[in-house]
């Protein structure tokens with residue numbers, strides 16, 4: 001921690017996706033010297049379609065599922081000319097404008113991979129970077145602080161364990177991470193597994209071109225439309241009136257969904273085993289219609305494969321050509337040793353989802369899955385970290401941080417369906433308020 005008077009030491013930002021670029025802007029404005037390394041040749045991370053960083057999961061038809069107003073950075077609002085739910089192209093263009101507006105592009109080192117971050121003797125971190133596509137030796141530099149912003153929706157999680165007989169399936173098994181366009185599904189018999197946002201988007205696309213589309217899931221979900229009563233749904237849920245206690249939010253949301261679209265079981269989906277807001281929202285305006293058109297058939301979980309036949313847990317079976325596993329992502333940090341930060345089953349012990357209590361100087365930006373959008377929350381996190389780095393705010397002792405981590409984990413267990421997809425959840429408003437309180441309460445006098 002830097003004392004209030006000292007000049008902050010140099011920071012390393014890993015990644016120039018939506019979290020890395022806002023961290024760069026905030027550190028720059030706060031006068032914290034930094035380097036930012038990005039594997040691709042452009043900013044935007046997951047929102048850059050066909051990103052040459054090789055790890056974007058964006059498919060061609062991807063539009064964000066939170067509204068423009070919910071996703072924009074406070075420091076740089078999105079143009080009002082953009083639609084309510086911009087496409088990945090529009091979002092990537094916004095990120096381009098953002099870095100150019102703040103003069104950040106030349107401060108980012110592109111086509112450079114961070115291969116190792118190791119705690120250094122005497123404090124700080126030794127960061128080893130490698131130029132991509134150039135025959136040059138990896139280079140190690142020392143930083144006082146490291147801000148990890150490498151994203152958490154790029155390392156595909158395949159079903160664990162794989163389904164019996166999967167290895168005998170003669171068709172294509174792929175993960176949503178690799179899905180780009182529906183052409184590859186045209187005329188095929190397609191099974192899509194999962195009921196998160198990737199599964200619904202891909203099943204909907206498949207249903208327009210495939211011969212048959214089956215949507216298989218191990219539990220039901222509440223489907224939240226993108227628009228209700230003529231406005232983006234998060235305009236309703238973001239209103240101060242909708243920010244009461246959680247039980248009221250749940251009641252209000254359940255009532256709105258019932259009025260707007262009835263029960264999910266009316267469309268052939270299974271009854272969810274949880275209440276609304278007890279799982280990460282599945283947002284789709286199209287799924288229920290495609291089900292109502294009979295172009296998607298709902299199935300329970302996959303049980304096993306026998307040759308080209310996919311058996312489901314209710315004993316039914318279909319012949320399939322393609323199975324798309326929309327089974328989520330792993331939180332991973334390939335450059336951090338397990339002895340530094342371990343992300344087993346997507347659990348990472350971080351104080352307020354940002355600070356490693358065991359490794360001073362190591363921060364994580366955007367390692368959250370909000371009900372809401374990540375970008376403005378990553379911005380709040382960056383402001384907090386900048387204040388810590390410049391000595392305006394101090395961190396509590398490690399024991400206090402660990403106690404907060406334990407209570408966060410406990411709250412998650414009580415609130416959400418037990419799943420590896422619910423280990424880094426936050427409610428946007430509550431979390432923003434929590435970070436602001438943290439900055440106020442721990443401000444150095």
Ligand SMILES: NC(=O)C1=CN([C@@H]2O[C@H](COP(=O)(O)OP(=O)(O)OC[C@H]3O[C@@H](n4cnc5c(N)ncnc54)[C@H](OP(=O)(O)O)[C@@H]3O)[C@@H](O)[C@H]2O)C=CC1
Pocket residue numbers: 062063064065066153158159160176193194195196197198199201217218219280301326327328329369417418419420421
């Ligand atoms: N338009 C947008 O903005 C989009 C945003 N996203 C976001 O990307 C993130 C990742 O979404 P997504 O890719 O859908 O992944 P998620 O982790 O959200 O969903 C994974 C789904 O797969 C199921 N699943 C996982 N493992 C298995 C298994 N072994 N057998 C059967 N089912 C399994 C999960 O069930 P269970 O709940 O039981 O674990 C869940 O239904 C989310 O934050 C999402 O909101 C994704 C697509 C589009």
